[in-house]
Amino acid sequence: MAATKRKALRPFVVGLNHRSSALGLRDQLFVEEPQIPAVLGRLRLAGVAHALVLSTCDRIEVQGIDDDPETAAARAVAAIAQHAGVDDAALAGQTYTLVDADAVRQMFRVAAALDSMIIGEPQVLGQVKVGHRMAADAGMTGGGLEALIQAAYGAAKRVRNETAVGERPVGIAAAAARLARDLHGDLARVSGLLVGAGEMGELVAAQLLADGLGHLTVAHPNEARAEALARTLDCHVGDFDELERLLDEADVLLTALGSRRRVVDVDMMLVALHRRRKKPVFLIDTSLPGDVEPAVNRLDEVFLYDLGDLERVAMEGRATREQEAAGAHAIVDEEVEAFLRGRGERAAVPALNALRDHVESLRAEALAEAGDDAARATQLLVNRLLHAPAQAMRRAAAEDSEWPKAEALIRRLFGLARGGKEDDR
DSSP, X not given: OOOOOOOOOEEEEEEEETTTSOHHHHHHHOOOGGGHHHHHHHHHHTTOOSEEEEEOSSEEEEEEEESSHHHHHHXXXXXXXXXXXXXXXXXXXXXXXXXXXXXXXXXXXXXXXXXXXXXXXTHXXXXXXXXXXXXXXXXXXXXXXXXXHHHHHHHHHHHHHHOSTTXXXXXXXXXHHHHHHHHHSOGGGOEEEEEEXXXXXXXXXXXXXXXXXXXXXXXXXXXXXXXXXXXXXXOEEOOGGGHHHHHTTOSEEXXXXXXXXXXXXXXXXXXXXXXXXXXXXXXXXXXXXXXXXXXXXXXTTEEEEEHHHHXXXXXXXXXHHHHHHHHHHHHHHHHHHHHXXXXXXXXXXXXXXXXXXXXXXXXXXXXXXXXXXXXXXXXXXXXHHHHHHHHHHXXXXXXXXXXXXXXXXXXXXXXXXXXXXXXXX
């Protein structure tokens, strides 16, 4: 019985992000870092052998490779939903599935921080590396997935080195820290409160801590999300249900919830300012749409900045940013094309090796038969090399309607011109 031909492994990406799904659903499906091995185990049990899990504030995504990528993607989504205790029906219309070249492009764009809510956000690559490490530890990066991940890292490195895209969010965070110092002076005596877990809020909070912020508390409606972020930032966890009390102690308030409702309003801030004895508050709303009622900015001793305000402080004009992003996307497209081309070329290696072994066998036979007669050995080798192909070509020309295409391929492979002479072009 003939052996069954093994199907080629193909890339796939499946998940939810800030464009495809509601924030509440992403919060439900969010996978904390210590839980990723358990989710990988569910994937393996579901028949998805080569995959990594990426879980951030912007996305929950499974990136993998499989001989049936569409089925693997469906199984991966079911495994994520099962882990979170969410009914599959709740995911309808809120997930995306990409395969082949589209999946490769998505993996490269994610690693290069071009698919984030804040383009160029530098922490994404670190999150990808965490997912990669855990998948490798679980033995799930085989089948060509490792090569694909390394190629994604290469694309991200080019984007970082050849464009200024990565400077944008860093500039915003640095601008926020500078404004906080301008208002409060030495940050060591300043307390901060981060409400939510959006990536831009986390980035600004990390910058404030790096610049010496004395105390930071994180609050989130999902306590697990708050605890996970507090571990990342090495800070404290506050009770979101006691937000009004937490505002009393916040010299710097960061909001990064993105819940499409105002979580901080004028009345709340008036009460907090009274309790703070009019001590000023630097308030940074990093969400789109905002978490803070705009009228808060009219209150004395409240200095409200949104991302647009910080961008104006940090950078010169949107056109420059868009130009950098366009260059970054062009680099990703180049890297995707190079990876796919290399992958296609590698697919020819088994046939090339078989051809080389076949020719070497014929050469050895010709030498053994001709002895020291080099001319005879050469003639024997040529005859034997051409015998089987010549017969197959004659049969194809007589019987196969696809012969013109086959002939064109043969002429291209061997550089032959019409009439049998070598094509020296």
